[in-house]
Amino acid sequence: MNIDEELKPLRAQIDEIDAQIVELLNRRAEVVKKVGAVKGSTNAPVYRPDREAEVLRKVWAQSKGAMTEKGISSIFKEIMSACRALEHKARVAYLGPQGTFSELAMLRQFGAGVDGIACERIDDVFHAVEAGSADYGIVPIENSTEGAVNRSMDCLQLTNLTIIAETSIPINHNLLTTSGCMDGVKRVYSHPQSLGQCVSWLNRHYPQLERVPAASNGEAARLASLDPESAAIAGEAAAEHYGLKIAYPSIQDQSTNRTRFVVLGKEGTSPSKAPGKDKTSLIISVPHKAGALFQALKPLYDHGVSMTRFESRPAKRGSWEYFFYVDIEGHCDDPKVRSALDDFRSSCASFKNLGSYPIANEESGSEDKGTKL
Numbered sequence: 189m190n191i192d193e194e195l196k197p198l199r200a201q202i203d204e205i206d207a208q209i210v211e212l213l214n215r216r217a218e219v220v221k222k223v224g225a226v227k228g229s230t231n232a233p234v235y236r237p238d239r240e241a242e243v244l245r246k247v248w249a250q251s252k253g254a255m256t257e258k259g260i261s262s263i264f265k266e267i268m269s270a271c272r273a274l275e276h277k278a279r280v281a282y283l284g285p286q287g288t289f290s291e292l293a294m295l296r297q298f299g300a301g302v303d304g305i306a307c308e309r310i311d312d313v314f315h316a317v318e319a320g321s322a323d324y325g326i327v328p329i330e331n332s333t334e335g336a337v338n339r340s341m342d343c344l345q346l347t348n349l350t351i352i353a354e355t356s357i358p359i360n361h362n363l364l365t366t367s368g369c370m371d372g373v374k375r376v377y378s379h380p381q382s383l384g385q386c387v388s389w390l391n392r393h394y395p396q397l398e399r400v401p402a403a404s405n406g407e408a409a410r411l412a413s414l415d416p417e418s419a420a421i422a423g424e425a426a427a428e429h430y431g432l433k434i435a436y437p438s439i440q441d442q443s444t445n446r447t448r449f450v451v452l453g454k455e456g457t458s459p460s461k462a463p464g465k466d467k468t469s470l471i472i473s474v475p476h477k478a479g480a481l482f483q484a485l486k487p488l489y490d491h492g493v494s495m496t497r498f499e500s501r502p503a504k505r506g507s508w509e510y511f512f513y514v515d516i517e518g519h520c521d522d523p524k525v526r527s528a529l530d531d532f533r534s535s536c537a538s539f540k541n542l543g544s545y546p547i548a549n550e551e552s553g554s555e556d557k558g559t560k561l
């Protein structure tokens with residue numbers, strides 16, 4: 189039997205299953221349209237990252253077979269994205285131009301059923317959502333090699349927007365040029381964060397290259413595409429978008445390099461139905477006196493609330509005062525977290541709740557925890 193004949197009955201089975209999937213998808217879409225009508229009549233938000241996280245947990249719990257968690261999760265993210273677009277196609281601002289890791293993070297978080305708005309600067313992402321020209325924004329907040337993204341941290345201090353979701357993606361940097369080789373290349377463009385994530389590699393292999401900061405990796409790739417004497421450090425999507433070739437792949441100093449992004453919106457989220465699945469982000473300051481920080485944080489200990497992140501940023505008043513960025517486990521509507529926050533608030537000089545949101549599922553990265561077979 190030739191291969192086509194052997195494949196014929198198997199492909200017939202696939203066609204039959206696909207027909208069932210399509211029918212089910214259309215049935216799902218009809219129900220989502222009804223959800224949209226209910227939301228429309230009450231002005232409730234269409235995008236519900238808390239509900240989407242719950243759907244992903246449920247379908248993976250129900251999956252018994254050869255499908256991997258990453259496979260199930262990416263398929264259902266796109267199903268929800270396409271369904272969500274039937275209710276309302278969200279406009280999402282991100283740090284552009286196209287080809288940045290921010291764009292990739294946006295697509296991972298929202299799926300393809302959105303209109304992306306590429307912004308020149310992190311500040312512009314905040315402004316777009318504040319002004320209503322975007323429904324949501326996504327900004328990088330910290331990198332596992334280089335730490336906090338300071339501009340996002342500072343913008344969070346000034347905005348009235350809420351953090352409604354987070355996502356974390358693996359960051360794989362490549363050295364890109366127009367020719368794919370480094371002959372005659374004199375400078376390398378990249379975002380300062382990315383230059384920092386590749387500093388040891390650059391020192392070892394190309395110490396003489398001038399390192400030029402760019403507004404984003406996408407912008408770095410755009411600049412390198414215009415000049416054969418320039419390279420860029422950026423991801424594969426940027427290489428593809430600007431027609432660059434990879435001179436060296438994976439040049440980041442840590443192979444496990446990841447960046448965490450937060451999604452900004454105007455409405456809050458509901459607590460997850462499963463325990464331990466939410467976090468809350470806060471910015472506090474404390475009086476300038478001995479033991480003030482210890483006193484301020486004590487209510488978290490008293491109420492048994494875990495802190496998962498603690499960062500400081502200058503208050504920019506020229507007086508060595510700081511804002512502290514604190515992430516805690518739990519949703520601010522959880523009774524335990526609510527009483528901890530009541531006490532915490534009263535022990536701080538200033539207190540800002542940035543929002544509660546579902547903890548990112550690291551499965552959205554490139555690694556895959558396998559099947560349930």
Ligand SMILES: O=C(O)C(=O)C[C@]1(C(=O)O)C=C[C@@H](O)C=C1
Pocket residue numbers: 220223224234235236237239240243267268269271272275
């Ligand atoms: O459950 C909802 O609120 C929906 O609108 C449906 C749905 C989905 O496709 O499952 C779509 C958009 C929301 O972000 C969450 C879930």
